[in-house]
Amino acid sequence: xxxxxxxxxxxxxxxxxxxxxxxxxxxxxxxxxxxxxxxxxxxxxxxxxxxxxxxxxxxxxxxxxxxxxxxxxxxxxxxxxxxxxxxxxxxxxxxxxxxxxxxxxxxxxxxxxxxxxxxxxxxxxxxxxxxxxxxxxxxxxxxxxxxxxxxxxxxxxxxxxxxxxxxxxxxxxxxxxxxxxxxxxxxxxxxxxxxxxxxxxxxxxxxxxxxxxxxxxxxxxxxxxxxxxxxxxxxxxxxxxxxxxxxxxxxxxxxxxxx
Amino acid sequence: xxxxxxxxxxxxxxxxxxxxxxxxxxxxxxxxxxxxxxxxxxxxxxxxxxxxxxxxxxxxxxxxxxxxxxxxxxxxxxxxxxxxxxxxxxxxxxxxxxxxxxxxxxxxxxxxxxxxxxxxxxxxxxxxxxxxxxxxxxxxxxxxxxxxxxxxxxxxxxxxxxxxxxxxxxxxxxxxxxxxxxxxxxxxxxxxxxxxxxxxxxxxxxxxxxxxxxxxxxxxxxxxxxxxxxxxxxxxxxxxxxxxxxxxxxxxxxxxxxxxxxxxxxxx
Numbered sequence: 397x398x399x400x401x402x403x404x405x406x407x408x409x410x411x412x413x414x415x416x417x418x419x420x421x422x423x424x425x426x427x428x429x430x431x432x433x434x435x436x437x438x439x440x441x442x443x444x445x446x447x448x449x450x451x452x453x454x455x456x457x458x459x460x461x462x463x464x465x466x467x468x469x470x471x472x473x474x475x476x477x478x479x480x481x482x483x484x485x486x487x488x489x490x491x492x493x494x495x496x497x498x499x500x501x502x503x504x505x506x507x508x509x510x511x512x513x514x515x516x517x518x519x520x521x522x523x524x525x526x527x528x529x530x531x532x533x534x535x536x537x538x539x540x541x542x543x544x545x546x547x548x549x550x551x552x553x554x555x556x557x558x559x560x561x562x563x564x565x566x567x568x569x570x571x572x573x574x575x576x577x578x579x580x581x582x583x584x585x586x587x588x589x590x591x592x593x594x595x596x597x598x599x600x601x602x603x604x605x606x607x608x609x610x611x612x613x614x615x616x617x618x619x620x621x622x623x624x625x626x627x628x629x630x631x632x633x634x635x636x637x638x639x640x641x642x643x644x645x646x647x648x649x650x651x652x653x654x655x
Numbered sequence: 656x657x658x659x660x661x662x663x664x665x666x667x668x669x670x671x672x673x674x675x676x677x678x679x680x681x682x683x684x685x686x687x688x689x690x691x692x693x694x695x696x697x698x699x700x701x702x703x704x705x706x707x708x709x710x711x712x713x714x715x716x717x718x719x720x721x722x723x724x725x726x727x728x729x730x731x732x733x734x735x736x737x738x739x740x741x742x743x744x745x746x747x748x749x750x751x752x753x754x755x756x757x758x759x760x761x762x763x764x765x766x767x768x769x770x771x772x773x774x775x776x777x778x779x780x781x782x783x784x785x786x787x788x789x790x791x792x793x794x795x796x797x798x799x800x801x802x803x804x805x806x807x808x809x810x811x812x813x814x815x816x817x818x819x820x821x822x823x824x825x826x827x828x829x830x831x832x833x834x835x836x837x838x839x840x841x842x843x844x845x846x847x848x849x850x851x852x853x854x855x856x857x858x859x860x861x862x863x864x865x866x867x868x869x870x871x872x873x874x875x876x877x878x879x880x881x882x883x884x885x886x887x888x889x890x891x892x893x894x895x896x897x898x899x900x901x902x903x904x905x906x907x908x909x910x911x912x913x914x915x916x917x918x919x920x921x922x923x
Contacts, residue, residue: 426741426743539759539760540758540759540760541758542759542760542761543754543755543757543758543759543760543761544755544756544757544758545761546751546755546761547751547752547755547756548755549751550741550743550748550751550752551733551748551751551752551755551803553731553733553734554731554733554752554803554804555752555755555756556707556724557702557705557706557707557724557725557729557731557733558724558725558752558755558756559724559725559756560755560756601742601743602742605742605743605744605747605786605787605788606744606747607743607744607747607761608762610743
């Protein structure tokens with residue numbers, strides 16, 4: 397399967413996005429903000445369909461809207477976990493708006509499926525470079541904020557007393573998440589962002605309580621699931637996202653049983 | 656020398672005055688039990704000492720300085736423990752506090768690891784720190800929270816309700832541990848609590864908050880009918896039973912029952 401260019405590109409794209417999603421997802425799960433990640437992907441759907449409508453690349457529409465959404469959520473409040481209702485409403489309005497944009501631009505009906513469920517086989521080389529660049533920005537940003545992020549996540553009250561701005565940390569982190577989500581959508585789609593962002597991270601946290609090991613494990617699990625999904629899709633001709641979702645769910649179930 | 660001095664301090668929260676015109680002078684090395692009903696201002700006072708709340712009036716001095724966020728000389732154990740059920744080891748939880756206010760990679764160098772090991776050892780939590788927070792009991796988590804408050808070399812410890820939801824035996828263990836550490840490390844401790852009795856014998860003086868007022872003195876001076884009656888603005892009786900003290904409302908007025916229950920286990 398490596399003899400085809402599109403397969404090599406697909407493997408490379410899956411690898412990059414899986415590692416970024418695994419690492420960023422670890423912090424997302426640790427902070428209990430998985431729902432925010434889910435909502436960001438839906439906001440991204442509006443951005444991507446809106447971009448198509450305007451004749452811009454859907455990737456940049458995605459990135460633009462998820463980052464704006466991330467900053468907005470971060471500013472709304474640091475205790476985002478308690479804002480389920482607000483997030484839920486923003487999420488559904490975004491998806492509805494995205495549907496409207498699609499309605500105006502019916503020529504690209506397949507685009508909708510690609511956005512909702514991903515299309516890693518359709519990633520071209522320029523997109524691959526974009527994914528690599530976005531991934532690098534996302535991981536670098538995470539590295540820079542990881543110290544105060546952990547502090548604010550584990551002990552918000554003490555962090556505040558020590559002079560850490562919980563709001564700033566939250567905004568910066570959700571911007572990082574937004575980039576990772578935008579990447580993830582390219583591979584598994586808006587609706588299945590959880591499979592790479594949450595599944596591997598939750599599996600890793602079920603297996604180890606150590607931070608460093610957990611982050612590494614989340615990256616490795618995501619990588620195996622991403623690459624494995626692409627390979628299984630090639631062999632079976634079933635959708636990649638189905639395989640990644642199945643591997644992700646299976647790994648989590650096994651890890652939970654072991655615990 | 657004084658560790659904490661308040662002069663004519665008034666503190667408000669959301670437009671409501673919590674403490675009004677308070678004067679306090681706490682000496683270095685003193686162990687102060689901070690008592691009073693819910694909403695009397697225990698947490699508000701501690702947050703003001705951390706520089707998280709600016710007084711409406713008056714001046715606060717902590718170790719001779721105006722309180723400011725990020726003062727390494729002040730260790731803090733907060734009351735809200737929203738994040739304690741995470742699947743992360745106790746060690747990494749405590750380590751996150753060390754230099755957590757700096758930007759950069761959350762990687763601990765050898766010096767930082769030694770510092771974390773030192774505070775875990777101080778509270779006797781080296782072994783339990785290997786386990787995930789989610790699997791620890793309330794008392795064990797309390798040790799870890801105390802450990803993080805000892806990082807660096809604080810001179811003042813502000814402990815907000817460390818006994819909350821612990822059984823009486825665990826309460827005694829935590830109080831004894833803090834008492835030992837305070838003597839050993841020459842710390843000034845403000846220890847807020849709902850009940851008086853676990854702190855008797857360990858604390859040097861008691862700070863009683865109520866009705867916007869404060870009374871600071873020995874247990875014999877403060878936990879008396881007249882002083883508490885003035886703070887609560889109703890008739891309070893204090894009953895000594897062996898070496899335990901019970902605070903009772905004479906009329907069993909509803910608003911006060913909660914306080915009395917909280918302070919002295921006895922309902923009237």
